[in-house]
Structure formats: structure tokens, C-alpha cells
Amino acid sequence: MKKIINNPGDVVPEMIDGLVRAYPQYVKQIPETEAVVRSNKASMDGKVGIVSGGGSGHEPAHPGFVGKGMLSAAVAGQVFTSPTPDQIYEAIKAVNTGKGVFLVIKNYSGDVMNFDMASDMAELDDIPVKSIIVDDDIAVEDSLYTQGRRGVAGTILMHKIVGAAADQGASLEEIEKLAKEVLPHIGTIAVALSAATVPEVGKPGFELADDEIEYGVGIHSEPGYRREKIKTSHELVEELVSKIDSELHLDGSHKYAVLVNGMGATPLMEQYVFSHDLLNELAERKIEPAFMKVGNYMTSIDMAGISLTIFELVDDKWLDYLNYPVETIAW
Amino acid sequence: MKKIINNPGDVVPEMIDGLVRAYPQYVKQIPETEAVVRSNKASMDGKVGIVSGGGSGHEPAHPGFVGKGMLSAAVAGQVFTSPTPDQIYEAIKAVNTGKGVFLVIKNYSGDVMNFDMASDMAELDDIPVKSIIVDDDIAVEDSLYTQGRRGVAGTILMHKIVGAAADQGASLEEIEKLAKEVLPHIGTIAVALSAATVPEVGKPGFELADDEIEYGVGIHSEPGYRREKIKTSHELVEELVSKIDSELHLDGSHKYAVLVNGMGATPLMEQYVFSHDLLNELAERKIEPAFMKVGNYMTSIDMAGISLTIFELVDDKWLDYLNYPVETIAW
């Protein structure tokens, strides 16, 4: 493991410290936590608070999306480990201005349970709390009888949508309804060229040969659905789009937003080449995205790879929410 | 080499195609070139045009900085190879609205000569052209009798400064004067954990052992000034800051802007840890940056490493220029 760090156990507090001190205009740290909240307190007045977070290692998610128009606060756990309820509870209290707080949770048992416990705590304080559990990773079989699907890069789009609605004055109930409507229309799938190395572990989560890739891996190096020899960008696009198609039923008469997300170590050069092939592939299906972003948004430390998120814009207002201006480090 | 690409020789045109199609609201391609220009044509009216560019492989530089308030156009050469004069000339013509065009050139013999030839061509068309040659990499000995210093990440700050001045209506002469005043106050130095792999070459530009780093490398894998065993983030910061100090003479009574720049494969996690140590190191010298950015701005394909740029804000207006709003993909 070759990383620019100090003690591996200190990565999270040091990283949060570096982030808030580099960008005091956007965020500040909630004392005695690894949670960050908007510096612009006035922007939260009279609005529903939006809190998200999860394990660290997905930077710029989640603190990079805190700011007017998007998240009100983000809670950072240990690397790839859900934050604890007391920290989430502090974030909830810090952003509540009387309109209640909405939680955006990625579907991992740890995250779900810790955020649940935090909302139990907040309810004892009479803070109304509602939440959405994002499970956009279509690589995993969906089932009521298992953990279900993982929450991955599509979560960023959920942040943007509910953040914009909150900024425009939507109520807690309206935000919950909106989030539930949006959720089934977001699908994500990834391809990995290498796994992430958690600093405290010191070696990659899995090994891929020099010419191997794996489809469907999660953002914590969870195994995917198939391993094979490296393919061209064009072929990777075909595989990923066909997977999403069988889920979202892509249709040239519908509108879509697209997120091409780098996993951490894959340069923009490759992400743009991938985007070129993706846009060609979509054009063959008569689709030209109404909204698109390319870059590192929901990473997996230093994993090499790309995830593709497609989001059907069933309601035109959703596109407005995506385009709504924000004041964050990383959107 | 494991990369998400198609034919290595097609990387540049495919990447530019992916970029302009993903972000039509910001940029469009100049027909038959690998140059991109602002989509917002009106934003260039009556303003000096700002053109930059260079070899590809530094994404988001340079097309990611094209937009109102920053570059008017960017020209992309082959990977790590200066663009040709005809392409630069097309970009100059595309952004000239009668006020002349200012070129921001990184100090490499290829870039300097190709941009020079392009301005010769433009002058035949009576387009007034002036330029600045950015040479912020303090790792290299400065000398009139050699190529001098390389242009690296500090170039982004030059783009921002002259772009803001142009948007505010500065004349070509004023911009040239401003750029000359700014230049000596920008210093950059890098540390690499691994070298970049040019797609058409297929192997890294140099080899570092599993526990080795190299100080002072350039953005095309140019060799640095010292190789040693991996150090802690804190120690790396000490080395880089002391190098910049001996050049810029850091002084607690002056104002500074700071750019922590990831080289492509180094995750934000490490960049923020580095920032934490950097801010502590600067605080010991009684310096709290007046402006700071952390992220991948001037990359070297998939090199792992970080560069540190410090820019002394001798004039308060320079800080305003850095904070001036822009409409780009990547600033």
C-alpha cells in the first residue's frame, strides 16, 4: 500500500479536518463529530434539513455535496463503515429548523440500522424525521427476503433532487413523496479494473489479473456478477447499458439524466472516452440525455473503474431540480 | 496497461467528443479540430479572447476550464504532445471578437513553438495576439540558457486570473501586464507515487518501487530531483513547503492562494489528508490561505501523486479574480 496518509487510523478525522479548513465558505465541522454542516446557516432557515452520509472512502461524497440547494449536513463514518447513531443524531439536531429532517440512506444493513437508531433518538426530541433508503445498484438481485440492492452513485442524484426541493420550500411529507417517486427510476451499474485498498487493511479488497475486469462490483469492493478479460470501452458500454435497459426499459420517447462516475483512480480521460461510446450507444436507442455529468462523485477510495447511472426523468420538474443551482464543493 | 479505451490512437478525438457531448451547455467543438470553444458565444462579445491548451492527458485541463469568466477556447494535442499551429490558429479565430486574443502557454519547447507559429498566422489576419509562458514548476533550476522551468498546475490559476480580467473588460495590453505581474508569484512542486501510462506507449513513463516516491516530477513523467522511501503525508508536506518557501519566501504577513492538485489516480481522501497537514504546516508559519482548492485540476493521466501550488496574492484584486464566478465544467 502506497498512500499519502499518516497513521491509517487517523485518515477520517484528518481528511474531514482538511476538507472543512480548505472550504470554510461551504462547510464547517459539527464539534466533536466527523459530521459537516453548511456554513451558510441562513440557507437552512425555514427549510427541511437534508442529512446523508455513510462510511468514508467515497469522497467527494458525502461532505462535498453539503451546501445551499443540496445536503444540509453529511456524517462520515470510518472507512467503509457506517457512522454511529450519536453522530447522525448530532447532524439531525444541527440542521433542524423546525420543519423536520429528511435522511438519505444507502441500503447497507449498517447504514440503515445506525440511521434508524438516530431517528429514534431525534423523535424523542420531537424532531420529525423521514427517510429514503437508496438501492440503485442493479447488479444485485432485488428481493424482499434479503438485504436487497446496494445504494451507490445514484444516491448523488437523490441528494440533488431532494436538496433542490427542500431549498424551494417543500415540506417533509412532500420530500418523502418525491424521493419515493424518484427512487425506482434510478439504476446504476459498475465495472471495476481494480479494487480499493482500505488504509487500515493495507491490501486491495480483491485481486484482478492484469487483463481482467469485473462487472457489477459495489463501492466497497463487494463482488460483482462476472469477471472476464478486459474489453474495449465500447464493449463495456454495451454490457452496462444492456443491464440497465433490462431494468429501466430505455425508451427513445422518454427523458433521461446520466451520471458517468469514476471510482477514484480512473482518470477523466477514460471517463470521457467511455462517455463518447455511451452517447453513441444511447443515440442508437434514440436517446440524447437531457442532463449529464462525468467525474468522480461517489468513489471507492482508489478503485479503478466506472459506474454508469441512468435516471428516467418521468417528471419535468426533476430536470429542473437537477439543474437548480447549488453552493457545494463538489457538485 | 488496463484502461477503459478503444484504439489507443483514438483516445484524444473520442475523449473530446465525449466531453463536448456531455456538456453542450458549456462547450462545443470547433469543426475539424480537437479544440473546444465556449457555447455561450455572447459571453465573448467585446472581450479579449483567452486561449490555452497543450498536450492531452491533463484532464480536466484544459477544456474543463472553458466557459464564461475563464478560457474562451482550449486546444487539445495528442497525449503529452503539443497541439499543432493550425488548430491553435482556428481557436484564435473562433474567439477573436476584435479585442485581440491572449494565449496562456505552458513552458515546453513544443508548446511554445506551436503557439508561436499560430500567433504568426493570426497576425497575418491582423488579429492582435499576446501571450504568457507559464513556468511555475520550481523543481527545475531556472536558467536563461536552458528551456527553464516547466508549466504545471499553477497554469490553472493563471487561466482563472486572466479569464476573470477579460470578462471584466480588460484590454489585451492590460491582460498581458497582469499576467506578467502574477507569474513570478506562483510556485508549484509535485511528488509522485507512480508514473503515467500514455495509452499509445502502454507502459509507465518510469518505474517506482512499491515503497518509493519521487519529488519534483513533471506532468509528463519528467524526472524529479530526488527519490526516496515513502514518507508520511506530514513529511511530504514539510518537504514540498520548504521547497516553495525557498522560492517564494513565505511570510505570515502576506496573503496566499493554495492549490492542492491530484495527479489523476490519487483519491480525494489522500488529497484532504495532505491538505490537513499542509494547513497545519502553513499555520506554523502564521499563514491561513485566503483561497484554497483541492482536487484533480491538472492531472498526468493516471499518475498517483499530488502537486502543491502556492500563489502569493500581492494585489487584493487577484483574490477577487480567483473568486469571480465562472461557468465551466471543472473549476
Next chain:
Amino acid sequence: MMITVEIVDKWMELFYLKVSEQKAYLSELDTPIGDGDHGNNMMRGMQGVKDSLDKLTKPDLKTTFKTIAMALISKVGGAAGPLYGTAFLEMAKKCDETQAPVELFSYALEGIKKRGGATVGDKTMIDVWAPVVDILEKSSLSVEQIREAANGTKDLVAKKGRASYLGERSVGHLDPGAVSSQYLFESFIEAGGIK
């Protein structure tokens, strides 16, 4: 045998030691079917438990359980934190009514099930907690029985937690949370919790 503050103190001391010793092993178990942090998570938690208990002077049983619960909840994170935390929180809630291990563990188990939505056979810590309660309802509890329960998770298909993403491929691996629960109950026996 009734649970006392002294037993709980000893129990936590021994569990702390076991987790320290087996930290790397627990993380290793978490690698093929999880994210490789279970040992680190439990160590962080038990360090917190130790630090918090050390600060108490002459606490009652309820305070002791609550302190353990809060330390686990606020230090572990991940899936294990809320689950172990809930278990001890439930014991704190009920320990005024009863100090019988079987009853307290049974309340704890209900808490774990409710918190995580898993059930017996889902290849989780429940596959140690449930047999332990069952056995205690009928008789005493031995180290062998606990280990047998933990080893039994090897043959199961994971239905909850990270391992569930692997589906059938989770078979053949021990569940890390089951093994840390094994250590918990072994420590309990060693602390003299079973007559």
C-alpha cells in the same frame, strides 16, 4: 446463576481480551464475504466499552449494561454496532425485572432481530444467539455448543448483511459476526456467568 455487575465486568474484560487477540482473524473472516473490518469495528467498540466502564464508580447493573450499549453504539458503527448495542440496551431495559441469563439474552436476541430484520438461518450473529438462548432454556451452556453454532454458519447462504450480496457464494465461509458472538458467550462462561 444470576448476572451481577461483577460478572459483567469480568465478562467485558475477557471479551475485550479475546477481541484484541482475534482482531485480525475477525477482519479476515469478513474479507471474502464482507468488507474486512469486523475485527477493527469490534476492537474500536470494546476499547470504548473498556474506557467507559473504567470511568464508572460503583455502578448498578442497569448503568453497566447501558454504558456498554452506548459505548458500542457510538464506537463500532457498521452493522455490528447497532446490533450489539441494541442487545445490551435491551438487557439494560429488562435487568431490573430479571437477572437470569436466559431471559436477558432472549430479550437481547429479540432486539437484534427487530433491529436488523434477520432471522435464524440468515447466516448472521443470530445463528449463535438463537441456539444459545434455546440451549439455556433447557440446560446449561458449554463452549463446545457455542462453537458448534458458530461453525454452523459455514454451510448457510447469507440473506442479510453484506455477505448476502454474494448469495450462494457465501456458502463455505464462517460469518464474522457469529464468530465474534461466539467469543462473547465464551467470555461469559469464563466470567462465571453459567453456574
Next chain:
Amino acid sequence: MMITVEIVDKWMELFYLKVSEQKAYLSELDTPIGDGDHGNNMMRGMQGVKDSLDKLTKPDLKTTFKTIAMALISKVGGAAGPLYGTAFLEMAKKCDETQAPVELFSYALEGIKKRGGATVGDKTMIDVWAPVVDILEKSSLSVEQIREAANGTKDLVAKKGRASYLGERSVGHLDPGAVSSQYLFESFIEAGGIK
């Protein structure tokens, strides 16, 4: 011997072949003291030259030189593009006045020096062009003399171009641009440019 369109056509054909054959070698030379692309750059340029010349029907010498220059300028990029391009552009400018190789090459060399600001001994292509002009001023030119000039760059410290960042460490390596210039002049001889 005067340069004619036929000689130039043959010259470019042979140079194209040499660059194709030595593409990997030129890039290899560019790796320790440059950025490893000189072979690719020259190949892209000579492909452009070939394509452009193929499109011409009965061109005069000036058009031929200008076509070569424009192809090199618009295809090579990097440092080599403007330098080789300028060389042929200067020859285009002067070839109405004189068709003597020594005079044309001398104008070309001046163009290269002006464009790049380098001088003899800076470990660049100039260290082949300058001796070639010197030799031609006195006598004929042999392949051995050209090679000797190119090999001479091995002992020099680079002062211009990417290799200059290495300073003293550039000693011991051939300059890639000097070697491609060696191929250029070898091709010229083979094309019958020297009586």
C-alpha cells in the same frame, strides 16, 4: 547537384519508410530523456506528408516543399513538428533562388535555430543539421559523417527541449531528434540528392 521535385519525392518516400521502420526505436530513444513519443510524432507527420504529396499533380518544387512543411506542421505537434515544418517552409521560401542542397539546408538550419532558440551543442537535431551544412560547404556528404554527428549527441548535456530537465543526467543518451534528422539526411543521399 541541384534538388528537383523528383529527388524530393524519392527523398520523402525513403524517409517515410525509415521512420516506419524505426518508429519504435525513435520513441524508445525519447523515453529516458523525453516523453517517449518522437517515433509516433514523426510517423504521424510522415503519414501526413505522404498523403498530401499523393494528392498533388505535377507540383513545382516550391509547392512540394510547402506541402511537406504544412503536413509536418499540422500533423506532428510537439517540438519536432514546428522545427521540421519550419525547415521545409524556409526551403520553400528560398527554392526559387537556389536549388543547391547546401544553401537550402543552411536556410532551413537558420529557421530551426530561430524557431527553437537552440544552438550547436545543445543536444538537439541542430547537432546533425549544422555539421551537415558545414560538411556540404566543403565537400560531399557521406552516411558515415551523418551518423557520426548523430552519435555525437550522446556525450552532450541537453540545454533545450524536454531532455534539458535532466541536465547532466541527459549525458549518455542519443538525442531522438538528432537520430530522426540522421535518417532524413541518409534518405536524401539514398534519393540521389548528393551527386
